[in-house]
Each structure stands twice: as structure tokens, then as C-alpha cells.
Amino acid sequence: MTVRFVDSASLPTAWGEFDMHGFEDAQANKEHVVLTMGDVGNGEPVLARVHSECLTGDALFSMRCDCGNQLQAALEAIAAEGRGALFYLRQEGRGIGLLNKIRAYKLQDAGADTVEANERLGFGADMRDYSILKPMFDHLAIDSVRLMTNNPRKVQALEELGVKVVERIPLHTHSNPHNEKYLRTKAGKLGHLFG
Numbered sequence: 162m163t164v165r166f167v168d169s170a171s172l173p174t175a176w177g178e179f180d181m182h183g184f185e186d187a188q189a190n191k192e193h194v195v196l197t198m199g200d201v202g203n204g205e206p207v208l209a210r211v212h213s214e215c216l217t218g219d220a221l222f223s224m225r226c227d228c229g230n231q232l233q234a235a236l237e238a239i240a241a242e243g244r245g246a247l248f249y250l251r252q253e254g255r256g257i258g259l260l261n262k263i264r265a266y267k268l269q270d271a272g273a274d275t276v277e278a279n280e281r282l283g284f285g286a287d288m289r290d291y292s293i294l295k296p297m298f299d300h301l302a303i304d305s306v307r308l309m310t311n312n313p314r315k316v317q318a319l320e321e322l323g324v325k326v327v328e329r330i331p332l333h334t335h336s337n338p339h340n341e342k343y344l345r346t347k348a349g350k351l352g353h354l355f356g
């Protein structure tokens with residue numbers, strides 16, 4: 162893994178002023194970003210969100226998933242505390258990429274669920290690799306977090322990297338007719354904790 166810190170700048174947002182840190186994975190040709198607020202390196206557990214890229218949900222207002230709402234809720238929660246970190250990982254489509262996600266959506270339009278669609282395309286249900294987080298946590302001197310997620314595998318992945326997850330904070334957003342099946346499948350097949 163060759164992720165390296167590149168640079169920082171301020172990022173004013175609707176939820177307040179964040180510091181934006183760039184990381185480059187030259188090997189994978191990926192650029193990742195971390196937004197922080199407050200002193201995250203002081204040894205106290207950090208309110209954190211590890212968010213995988215979802216262009217459709219995060220930027221194009223899609224209601225097929227819960228990604229955009231979770232992203233906003235996480236930034237709001239960090240701003241409300243005045244301290245925290247959002248790790249925005251370029252792992253679109255649970256690691257299969259944007260074009261394959263569009264192919265997966267087409268299969269879902271024809272009746273497949275989100276896991277079956279991945280499998281029909283020859284992928285596992287979740288192709289993400291969280292090891293890219295390690296150099297980011299090290300650079301920011303964060304070793305323990307209160308993690309906003311419904312995904313127990315994310316908690317496990319961080320623990321395996323040596324980051325202590327002192328608390329898992331559920332991140333539930335409103336469902337809608339377009340994402341109900343997707344959320345049911347995440348709970349039923351991917352182990353996400355809802356309710």
C-alpha cells in the first residue's frame with residue numbers, strides 16, 4: 162500500500178469549516194480525502210465516518226441508496242460536536258467502480274437485489290479494501306474513534322488495522338420507496354444493523 166499524504170487546505174461547508182487533507186494512492190491511481198474539524202490528534206476518541214464514494218447518492222441526489230443522507234448526517238454530527246473526521250474513500254460501488262455500479266443497477270431494475278447484481282457481474286458482494294485507511298489514521302495521529310456506521314464489517318476492518326473503535330454510533334436515515342429493498346438487502350445479506 163503506497164498511500165501518501167499530499168496537502169491540506171480549508172473547506173468551508175454548509176455545516177462549518179473543515180480542514181481537507183489529500184491522500185494519493187499512486188499505485189491504484191486513486192485520490193482520497195479526509196475532512197477534519199477540531200484537534201483530532203489529541204488522543205481523545207474521534208467522532209468519525211468512513212464513507213465510500215457514491216457519486217449517485219453523494220453528488221447526484223439519488224434516492225436508490227442511503228449514501229447522500231448518511232454523508233450529510235455525518236458532517237452535521239461532526240460540526241455539532243466541533244470535532245471529528247470524515248474519511249472519504251474512492252471505492253465507488255462497494256469497490257466495483259461507477260460503470261459496474263450502473264450495470265448492477267440495470268440488473269436491479271430487472272429484479273436482482275444489490276448482492277445478486279454484483280455476483281452476476283462476477284464480483285463479490287463487497288469488494289472494498291480498508292487498508293488504505295491506515296496511513297491516513299497515522300498521518301492524522303488518530304488511534305481511537307467513535308464510528309458512525311450501521312456496518313459491523315467496517316468496525317472489524319478498523320480494529321484489524323489497529324484503530325480502536327470505542328463506540329459504534331448508528332447512522333440511520335429515512336427510507337423511501339426507491340431504497341427500501343436495498344436497505345432490506347443490506348440488513349438481510351450484508352449484516353447491516355438497522356433499528
Ligand SMILES: Nc1nc2c(ncn2[C@@H]2O[C@H](COP(=O)(O)OP(=O)(O)OP(=O)(O)O)[C@@H](O)[C@H]2O)c(=O)[nH]1
Nearest residue numbers: 211212213214215226252253254255275310311312
Ligand atoms: N455495487 C453496488 N454498490 C452500491 C449500491 N448502492 C450503493 N452502493 C455503494 O455502496 C457504498 C456504500 O458505502 P458506505 O455508505 O460507506 O457504507 P455501508 O457499507 O453502506 O455502511 P454504512 O457505514 O452503514 O453506511 C458506496 O460505495 C456506494 O457507491 C449498489 O446497488 N450496488
